[in-house]
Amino acid sequence: MFNRKIPAAAMALSTTVLLALPAAAETFRWAGTTDPQTMDPHAVNATPVLSFLNNVYEGLVRRGPDMSVQPSLATSWEALPDGAGWRFNLREGVTFHDGSAFDADDVLFSYERGVSEPSDVRSWFASVTDVVRVNDYAVDFLTSAPNPLFPGSIANFMIMDEGWATENGAALPAREAETHATRNANGTGPFMLDARDPGIETRLVPHEAWWDTAEHNLTEAVFTPIGNPATGLAALLSGEIDFISPIPLQDVEQVEQRDGFKVLAGLETRVIMLGFGHDHETLKYSEETTDENPFLDPRVRLAVAKAIDVETIDRVIMRGAAEPASQLLPEGLSGYSEEHSERPEFDPEAARALLEEAGYSDGFSFGLMCPNDRYINDEAVCRAVASMLARIGIDANVNAMPVRGYWDELRAGNFDMYLLGWSPGTFDAEHPVRFLAHTPTERLGTWNFGGYSNERIDALLAPIQSEVDPVARQVMLDEVAGILQEEVAYVPLYTQPLIWAMKENVDVVQRPDNFFMLRWVTVN
């Protein structure tokens, strides 16, 4: 389901890696901006935590370098008759880090733990009605409706050892106080947790009895968080660390010019877009137009789309590392609509004409809300968008704020337009529709801050989720993409780049979901 576009770099590398023989053993030091909060695989459903723990714990399935779903603790899986669910046949002879064996009981225990109240990964099992133990090495996941993507969607559901967890009082994820599993781990993954000093340093060592063949040549891996980007870059350039992600876009050129270092600039599966207040009767931050909300008129929204020159934003602010986006998910992911891969072209004259047609020839002012520490150069992009919109007469006053308070402001509707980035957890087109396009309810459309609502899209969601035939599913997804584009529900801008920097002698695999897999790292 992946075509050539994404991620070329990763594809090329993955083939070479398999052939290279592990060279001399090394301690690999790597850094990132945030420290994983916890070692408990079910406590927090956030990329930094899941990415790190994927080196220690394993799920029934795992994603390969090209995001393809591969067997892991399950050797094979097949759909149960008439879409009742999926059967997973478990791998035998697998042992946890503390030596205890892996079997179906551990899967059942992990499922119970995953759907328990304190767990944060309950949403993965929304469609699961029951889990049945077939035998020691086979388990059935029964779903309320046929769910073709189910195996891929639980790639991050990591299995814990029932014995170890219950003995150490970690049967459930931590609610208020930490449990043993918060700072210790006992997974089946390629690396064992050797030392954990939260916020300072975490040390992993290879798990000798790992069931798969090790493609890395590391003897030890040490992770240290470095909050300040400039300090992180200095740490790399001074040779104290071997790898860091991300580095600021503007420093890519400098790092590449230095000998002994290299940069891997791919694309992350995250689309940055502008959202509107579809359910706002009036503008909330306008000086003069306080009695109506021009953005309710699709022509005004289209004018906004046409007024923004994404090429220049990419060239100047993103240093050419980004990729213009036309839909809510990046090109190349499953369910991407080729039909609607054209985004409205940059035409300020047409934009002004549209505004005139909609009756706002002398423009209006409004509030553009943006985070300043969430996405790459988010604040700079906001200011660029504002200055471009000002050129067609609509004045945005930008209010950039730290992300800690950003989501509350959006949930409270304190915006006229807002910047949002979305990375689909299931790497499929259904994910953004479920969270961003569906009318906001208790479980669905939870990130649809603007309150966009379209009966047709709401109606299509369930069939998309349960349609087994990929062609029929794609037709429905194309229709949804068409509606969103035609109504300009959101203005997708670009797919965010993924910038990893490392020493010359380090080879890694860059996956678009920004997961860093130690098992593909070789230091030569």
Add this chain to the structure above:
Amino acid sequence: MLKVDGLSVLFRHRHGATTAVEDVSLDVARGEIHGLVGESGAGKSTIGAAVMGLLPAAGEITSGALTLGDTDLRALSPVEAHRLRGKRISMIFQDPQTSLNPLMTVEAQLVETLLAHEDISVDEARARAIALLDEIGIADAATRIRAWPHQFSGGMRQRVVIALALCTNPELIIADEPTTALDVAVQAQVLDLIRRLATKRGVGFILITHDIGVIAQVSDRVTVLRGGRVVEQGPTPRVLGQPGQPYTKALMAAVPPLDRRLDRFRLPRVEGEREVPGSADAAREAEDWLMAGTGTGPGPALEMSDVTVRFRGERRGIFGARENFTALDTVSLSVRPGTVMGLVGESGSGKSTLAKVVAALVRPAEGEMRLDGAVLPPMGARRRSDPSRRIVQMVFQDPYSSLNSRHRVIDILGEPLWLYGLERDAGRRARLARAMLALVGLDATAAERHPHQFSGGQRQRIAVARALLSRPGLLLCDEPTSALDVSIQAQILNLLKDLQARFGLTTLFISHDLAVVRQMSEDIAVLKDGRLVETGPSETFFAGPAAQYSRDLLAQTPAVRFGMEAG
């Protein structure tokens, strides 16, 4: 021993340079105490500093020879000069409180000075230091030597300072106002000590002071200075007894005699003296205004019965709890209307506290005050609008801090008129203020200037004018002239006497100087450690004091007794 020949010193500052000392010559023989006397600004300290080679940065010796024995002091290199200091010439300063390093024990400072000039062992140095302290009269020197400076009283500390200056047996000691900060009793002892050291050890002294009494009591020869020039020089009895120069005569006339009471100081005019009489009619206008206010009768009678003041003791260090300190102990006193009551006592006797109690600046623990029979509410009880706020006025001791340096004189004087509503109209207030300036002997142009542009004497005149502008009945004078030079003091005392007599102000005149009190007051009260020792008419007191303490006080006050003919 010391020979100064034609010394001139120049001070450079932003307006160019002024000559502080001009063509001064004097010599000091072994064992001789040579007095240097003159009013402030006469250049006495400058000469002392020049001899020591310690002139401030802006100062410079332009001419003259300074020789000590056969060493030419001006030819010495800085290193040689510094080695000479302490070895052959030493110096003593005025305020014992600040002359000793508070963070070093007396022993450390003595031993350090000794070792600086003689290579002897530390034990030897300590032994000599202890012997020296014994010699200058510090009891139990062996243990007292290890004490810190703040553990000594003022007088004892000055003895330590003298010991420090003496310990390297210098040939000459320059004492710059050594006794000015001391009480009369302690002053007498220190002067005796200096006398003894000069005769017994043959040490030469240059005694710099503005107090003619001190010069008379202890100096062998004296040089009278004015404006940096020598007015007269010679043996003390002759110079002070039969002054040749008019300035010396005027100086002697201004010294308040202890043996008799003058009705008024007769100050002969001395050429060059800038006496600016206020314009007569302006003064009369102020006089009429005052007369209209106070009416014909004399000022109110002041009675104080069993007034006691206790201060919460200074928290002596972090460790001890506070113990209370009784400043006044059941003092009962009455001042007859329209008369001057002199209040005398050593520092710490509580005389200022008494004035502050009357002025409601200090809260009495017990006791009662009455003004013409009516209760005078103490501090805390006396509301700001109470009539006594106007009737009771005070002139403070330090002329430099009793006037707000940021206000013009016209504002300072206008304040009481405005505050007590004596004169609503601003224009009238200004006129009245100028008139009052004339009454106290200052010209009207003073109104526009700031306090820092006046001399100490002029400032006290302004302070008196301020007091008068509230038409007071009772005037409290807390040592009004002790910070002034003798001649200025005489003028201010004359002013107070005239004003008191003319307007019948009841006055409480406080001083530590018996001679001054004798000139001012009809009645006298003597305070010691907060208790009233004696009270009564002053003439009978001075004829023969009843209390032994009073007699000692009178005996120790240095008096100019050279059979000088009355002024």
Add this chain to the structure above:
Amino acid sequence: MVGFILKRLVQSVFVMLAVAFLAFSLFRFVGDPISQMTGVETSLEDQARLREDLGLNDPYFVQFARFTGDMLRGDFGYSFRTREPIGEMLLSRLPATLELGVVALLVSLVVGIPAGVYTALRPRGILSQTILVGTLIGVSIPTFVIGILLIFLFGVQLGWLPTFGRGGTVEIGWWRSSLFTAEGWRSLVLPALTLGLFQLTLTMRLVRAQMMEVMRTDHIRFAIARGVPWRSIRYRHALSNTMIPVITIIGLQFGGVIAFSIVTESVFQWPGMGLLFLESIRFVDIPVMSVYLVVIAFFFVLINLLVDLLYVAIDPRLRVRESV
């Protein structure tokens, strides 16, 4: 003595309570912790339940009472982010901040005092003027710029010193120190220099002004008049009298050191309490923020008390009571 200390401790409790109240009032305004603690796909329902479980819906004063009650019992509560006991977190971060602070203060004293004395004794000297203006420029550049510059100069270009973090630490009981290894000291140099520079200028200017003042006092003039050697006049008489007021000011400055450490720790990724506080702000981890501030207030009050006691220890006028 005991009375004095008791009185100060009572006052310190009041100060800490006030700080706790102020810190806790942050609870309402800095942002919603729940959105930081849960993932992207967590349903609103789950978020609501988490908020209820953590007692965040209780009225403000109930939460504050619970917070102070726990504090008094020594239970500092748990971090929203890592669920760790906050007492333990702060204890593990405390040595880093204290060591950095003390070394920075030492740097400012060891360099500041001699420089202050030199510029006081030779006010017009060329070297003095350059020192004065030089340190002024140092103080005028924002701390974080200086930090980054030092990192790039000494860490990247010259490679002499580590660019971040705290190497070579040795565990002594719960106290993790970097003072016992060369590596530990190497990682301390740059942060201590950055943090110390501001204090250094302040100390130098203070010593300079105070020294010039003392050189004019009577007892110094009397010492000169006694021919006491210049070296003793300057360093024994003058300097000791200079140090007394300087010590109190430096004691107060230590509070400033802790405040500035937030910036320095974030630039050098120095695992101290300042960095923890910054991260807790970014993550709206309110219990950690509140406890940090109360602990800082406690340190501040403790330092004030120590400075007062030091003052007494040095100045005999306060120490020895009886007078003759």
Add this chain to the structure above:
Amino acid sequence: MPERGRLARLMRSEGVWLFSRSPAAILAAIVTVLIVAGALMAPWIAPTNPYDLASFSLFDGLLPPAWEEGGDPRFLLGTDDQGRDMLSAILYGARLSLSIAAMAMAVALVLGVGLGLAAGYLGGRFDAVVMRIADVQLALPAILTALLIDGISRGLLPRDLHDDLRIAVITLAIALSLWVNFARTARASVFVERQKDYVQAAIMMGQHPLRIMARHILPNIVGPLLVIATVDLASAILLEATLSFLGVGLPADSPSLGTLIRIGMQYLLSGEWWILWMPTVFLVVLVVAINLLGDFLRDLFNPSLR
């Protein structure tokens, strides 16, 4: 009877003579006046208005200063990532920084001197309370005060009002962390002046305490306060820069010097050196000049040092 310029005349005569003799003070004064004038007249002398989003375009982004190759004469000091002319951004930024610092200083002065004066004069419990509040304030790092006020204003004020009050929030935060210096200095000076006879005389005459404090004591303690004011003005500007670094500062589209430096930090290594160094050098020159003036004033008012 308000006393008008006399105090100033007194200072000037003495000050001018001293001023003329110290080259450092003259240089510092010239620099400060130039910068303040430049900042105040920014709208007229700056080539473009960096706050008007339509006046610059992204195409001109990251241009080096005019004299460098690749530079554009229109932008003398080059442009930032948004294509904003650095010179105009610095002038406007300086204007914003100076106005914030000055306002914060004014508030800190009034609050600090008011409380310090009253604490020193009244003494007793009031003094203890004020000093304890000062302790609390000193214990709170500036960033926390900024956060607190920012949070409170966000909570209490209507949303849109909150945004354009951000400047007021930062000013108040800086003022709150500076008033303690004034309070302590004023209190110490009042202890000294209170014992002097002219205050005792005023008390004895029955003048109203407020009048004694305002007309008598305050004019006499202006010296030390002025010194503190200049030094604190410099630290106020620096504090604003640090708050911006910690992400609590001003919004990016109306940048102050501090925000410009924060943005510049991101380009420290990436070759666009001028985005960081132009504002930083400008800030350093300004702060050094103000500090030198502060030193000169301290010497002027501290006669013993002359």
